[in-house]
Structures are given as structure tokens and as C-alpha cells.
Amino acid sequence: MSGLVAVVAWAALAGWIAAGVLLVLAHRRLERLEREHTARKWDIVALRAQLRALHRRPDELSDPATSTGAGPSVPRHPGGDPGFPVPAGGTPGRTRTAGATAWRRSHRRPVGRTRRRPS
DSSP states (O other): OOHHHHHHHHHHHHHHHHHHHHHHHHHHHHHHHHHHHHHHHHHHHHHHHHHHHHHHSOOOTTOHHHHTSOSOOOOOOTTSOTTOOOOTTSOTTOOOOOOHHHHHHHTOOOTTOOSSOOO
């Protein structure tokens, strides 16, 4: 074997080893980033749950008819504000945000139009 072939073979071997090390390091970094992302995601989920719980909590102290006992008697619906209708499919006093299905239904394309025109 000539010296040039030996040098090229050793350089190729070193290149393969370096590529393997870089691949392992990149994989470990991606795993760490995925773990951090998952942790942040669950933190956001927990914060959203706390925010929803705060919004659902009734404000009984801000209602003068229930806090002081004075003033005109206002007929109240259980769990809701007086005179407001119950949201469709919901309970009184609880507002529902539109979910993904409701968004898709409200943003449908008109029935008469299609993406492609008939040829």
C-alpha cells in the first residue's frame, strides 16, 4: 500500500468517527430541547387551567344584591346573571369558547364554490 492511500484511508476513518460523534451530540441536544419544550408546554397547560378556573369563579362580592342584602330584589337564575340566556349546550353562567370544530364550521367555504372549476 502506498503512503497516499494510507493517508486517505486514515482521513476517511477520522471523518467517519467525527461524523458519528457530531451525530450523537446533535441527538442528545435534540432530546434535551424536546424535554424542555415538553416541560414548557405542560407549564402553559397548567397556567391556562388556572386562568380558566379564575374566570369560572363567581364574583359574588361584586354583586350588590347578594353582598349587602339591601336594594331591590333581583331574580337570579342559578349560577348565572339575571336575564341572560343559557349558552347552547352549556350551563348557566358559564361561557364557552369556540373550539376547533366550531371554528372550522364558521370558516367553511361557501357551498356554491369549489376549489377547482369544472373543466
